Amino acid sequence: MSSTVEGLEGEAAAQAASLTRPPLAQRLGGLLQAHPEIVLSPLSLVAILVLWEVASRAELIPPIVLPPPSRVWDGLVILFTAPWFPNQVWVTTVETVTGFVIGSAAAIVIGIVMVNLPLFRKVIYPYIVAFQVMPKVVLAPIFITWFGFGLTSKIVMAIAISFFPVVINTVVGLESVDENASLLMRSLVASRRQTFFKLAWPTALPSVFAGLKTGLTLALIGALVAEFVTAKEGLGVLVTTFSFELKVYLVFATIIVVSVLGLVLYGIMEYLDRKIVYWRRTDFTG
């Protein structure tokens, strides 16, 4: 009974709303006036692609150097219909995600220990700084030497590269605890454990997530660079192989796939961030 009543009321409300709302065309016009970028942004992309296509077809730039977008599209079709392609995406994804999970988990643990044990922090800090300033990609060849041509060397590279932003952001986050909030916990006679879980960790979470997002992006870079050096499978291998074969349109197609992979991974992190750090201010005015 009650559900039908609600249903009727809902319909009535919808009708009332449609009566009071301006017509669709007018609303769309208003939206576009307020946010012209909704149209202009995709339009600019189309313009660039058209110019590129024209320039390439007119042979202003040799197609071998810069293939036209239509050729890159052909490349994408080739990739997605090839039976060996899904495995390449899978391999790179596994390397990236495994490396990121291990690297960031270790980073969070070490960050927590650093904040709680000042001596440990003092001892380990010089190493952290030394590794931080070193461009980690130079380690890729040596990881291949140590861990072989397979997935392991790529995972280790992803671990090494994603570790630092996470450890630093964890430490910074844990140390950003409000002084009065610490005093409050002390006045309530909270244990160290309670202070950590009820205050320090939630305080640190937004910063930890900022580190995780950077770390994940870097993990993908790490995996690809290690694949460039030597590998049997993966998207990095496709890029180097196609380049050698001068199939530049396939290189571009692979770059697009890599970018989409990065975007998807980042999107997942962004989603988790919003779900877990639900209290963060999201005051976007625009």
Added chain:
Amino acid sequence: MVELQTDQRLSGAGAATGAIQVSGVDKVFRRGQGAVPVEALRDVSLDVAPGQFVSFVGPSGCGKSTLLKLIGGLIEPTAGRITVGGREVAGPRRDVGIMFQTPVLFAWRTVLENVLLPIEICGLDRRACLEKARGILRLVGLEDRERAYPRELSGGMQQRAALSRVLVVDPPIILMDEPFGALDEFTREKMNLELLRIWGERRQTIVFVTHSIVEAVFLSDRVVVMGTRPGRVLSVLDVSLPRPRTIEMMKSPEFAATAFEIREHLGVAR
């Protein structure tokens, strides 16, 4: 030995009544080797009777917040002795509730969850205390905002929530460090009246730090006037205005006289 035991039993009773004794307390901050030590408090002595409302008033740097932190056991005195409820203060205690100048609400907790924080920390059953927490939110007029997050509240509402968090464990002693200092004049007056109403019902011992002479006179039974360099007690004045206090009393000659006397002791009136 026997005497000591009697003493402890007595102090148990004292904890419930909530008397505060400060005798000969000095506090010197040393910022590290080589740095000049800062004398925050020199030879401070005062007694607060159970159920009394006492304010510390004085300019910045007179050590009023330091004295409050000493009573709350958040810092240790350099010399002297402080007892609360007959027991010497050796650290923070659960019979002493502290309210800070900022509300210090946790952004990831709703108002109700923030109020329940001390319950969780004491290891009490959250569900058993839920009705009590709701009752206190009703007392401060936040009953319809229990699911709101702190950032959705105004400054006044945030301090009400902070007050509820102190009240939820029924401490016999409440220390308040300029709790309404960041609020606008109107909200502040309203909060003062509400605080008096709640105190009138429960009669905790309240130590209230403020730099507002008017606020100190309006709220207190006694006003401790403090001076700077070094931080010290200049005088202790009794406020003879009747209870319950009303805003109208602010224009009474007695109110003006007490406020003026405080100004004289502070050396502000010339």
